[in-house]
Structures are given as C-alpha cells and as structure tokens.
Amino acid sequence: MIIGQAFGWVFDPANYAGPDAVPARLWEHIWISLLAVLIASVIAIPIGYAIGHTGKARGFAIALSGGIRALPTLGVLTLVGLLLGANLQAPLLALVVLAIPSVLAGAYAGIESVEPVTVDAARAQGMTGWQILTKVEIPLGLPLLVGGVRAAVLQVVATATLAAYVGSGGLGGYVFLGLKTQDYAMMLGASILVIALAIAFEIVFSVLQRAVVPAGVAERPTRRRSGSRERPHTPIPEGTPS
Template sequence: MSVLSETVDWLTDGDNWSGDAGIPHRVVEHLGYTALTVAIAAAIAIPLGLYIGHTGRLRGLAIAVSGALRALPTLGVLTSILLITGIGLKPSIIALVLLALPPLLAGAYSGLEAVDRSTIDAARAIGMTETQILTKVEVPLALPLIVGGIRSATLQVVATATIAAYVGLGGLGRYLIDGLALSDYPRMAGGSVVVIVLALVLDAVFVALQRLAMGGRATVESAAQS
C-alpha cells in the first residue's frame, strides 16, 4: 500500500475520530492554543498599533521590532524559553505570541494610516475629540486591515501551533511528533491534512469577516461624506 492510501485509511478510521487522542479532541486543543495566543498578542499589539497609527509616534521603532520578531525562528525561541521556564504550556504560548505580534501590529497601525486625512480633518472640524475620532472614524474605516492582521496572525499560529506537541502538549502536532517517533507516516500525513483543512476553514471565516468590515467601512464613509 502507498502512503497516500494508508493516509486515507487513517483519516477514515473511526478509532481516530473518538476519544482524547481523536481528531475532534485534537482540533479543539489546537484551536484553544491558537485562540489563547491570538488573544494575548492582540491585547498587546492592537492597542499599540492604534496608538502608533493615530499619533504617528514610534512608527520606526514598531517597524524595526516587527521585522526583528518576524526573523526569529519559532522553534529556536521555544527551545530557549523551555530551558528557562521548563516544559509546559507557557513556553509554547510565549513563542507563538512573538510570532503573532508583527501582523497584528502592522494591521492596526497601517489600517489607521490608510484612513483619508480629509475625513479626520472633517471630524475635528465638527468638534469631535481625539478619542471619538479614533473610535468612531479611524477604527471603523481601518477595520478591514485590522481584521486582515488578525487573519494573518491566526493562520500563522494555526500552522505553527504544532510545536506545542514538541514540549509534550496536545493539539494536532501530536500526530506529527508521535508519528515521527514511531515512523508512522500515514499518521503524520493525516495530521498535516487536518491542519491544512483547519487553516482553510479559518481563512474562509476571516474572508467573510473582512467583507463584513468592508461593508461597515462603506457605511461610515457615506456618513462622513454626508
């Protein structure tokens, strides 16, 4: 039998779809790691990006830091943190947060920078405060790019969260790590297929969210013009 046919057999085996080691449970674990990572990274990066985009301050520093974080090898960072903190969820989440920060930060500040300055000037002319301009004008208009940053970060984390299995945690990475240890290539290939499908589903969800954000942006622009 070829690896392809054995992979199909593994994916269609009912035993692989039940229990704590089953695909549904591993998908939930994987989504949990992803959601936790993106939530932590967003809480750090998006407020900072909105500040940079609104004020124009620290932009050069943000670009430099984002570039440096993008260059970091995630597995190397994970190993370094592992040596300091020990095995557990913490080193994986820290490494993944560092991976998620650059696209979230870039989406936030570039989204605000793309807002038409005449719209902002008009908002100031009618007496809106800086906070009102940010929350009622800039953020709604920048929302498609902000969602795009979240989309990019989420997809990167979903693809890379398999490293959580490297330190003994769950998620879809278990199929890759355990399969490699046992030379079980159908399990590794099947796990990879599930990761790919999960990423495609999440990407479709964020495409729909971006379209909704574009619709909201058009509404805000129409109101601003009137």
C-alpha cells in the first residue's frame, strides 16, 4: 500500500510545479553531488597520481583513506554545520570528505596497474618521468580512475540527502519534511527518486569507464581468444605415416 502511494507521489503532477517542485529539488541534489565530487577530484587525483608514480606514501594514503571512510558523515555534517552555520558549505565539505577516499584510491591504483614492463619500455625509448606519467600511466590507468569517481558519485548521491539536514536543499528536503509531518509516502517517494538518480549515474559512468579503455588494451583479449580458437594448419608431407 505504502509503495503504491509513494509512486503516486512521484508521478503526481502537483509535485512538479512551483519553486519547491521535484525538478528544482532534483537539480539541487545533482549539482551539489557533482560539485562535491569535482572538488574531491581536484584534491585527490594529483595526490593519487604522485603516489602511484613514485610509490611513496602509499601506506599513509591507504590508512588516511580508511580513516576518512570510517568517519560518520552525519557527525561530520553536524560538526561543520555548528562551525559554519546552516548553509551550503557544511554539507558540501562533508560530501567532499566522503568522496576523497574513492577518488584517491582510483587514481593511485590506476597508475599502479600499469605493467612495469610497459614503463620500462617507455623509459628505454627516452621518455622522461613526466612523459611516462602523462602519455603512458595516466591513459592506461584512466579506467580505474573513472571507476573511483564512479564509486564516489554513487556514495555522494546517496548521502546528499543529508544536505537538507542543515537546510541546503536537495531531495532530502522531502525526506525530512515527510518525517516531520509523518507523510511516509513522500519520504519513500523521495527515496525512490534518489535511487533512480543513483542508477542513472551508474549507467552513465559504466559507459564512460568502458569508453576510456585504450583501443589496444580493449582489443588484446579478443586477439588472444581468437588465436586460441584458430590454430594454423600444418600440412603433413606425403608418405608420412599417420
């Protein structure tokens, strides 16, 4: 019963008109999430590339990422909200902290995934360390980086509902309003919209992650499989006993 009422709320035309309508809240939710991941990427990607390329401070980065993951987002949001006030800065900072570990892990794991033989071959051709990083390691590690950003986006989209906890908008506003007024159909309907948004981002980043795989790397398994199926035929000379 409540599920049917929730879908009825989602598709109710009355919820799609006015400044507090679903499209406005949905847009707030999207841009808050993407802005948080963008800021986290600007911070974490250069650090991750430096760690992956040099091999230094990897243990510290793993420990730091694990520590950040263990932080309760609602607690961080509440603390920052008390310090900065009820505005966009509090949830944005909390979401950035949430997104950094996944992006950082994707960045240095992508660089570390490049085979040492490939790096040695590039160095043997006279490439500098910067050229190896930009022309070899980053392109080959890009799928893992996109995978890290993909995980960060999904985490942030799911957690951005807490932005409404300090009055910063988003689909979470319906959740807290429904909780306050005991309108559980509104709460579940808003949750359905968040789930649908997460699925949409999952599809987009899944396609993007496949698209950034270098052509030579994508074709390599195909050549191996075709080579294993099609063996060259060696003619048997006449007179040779079978």
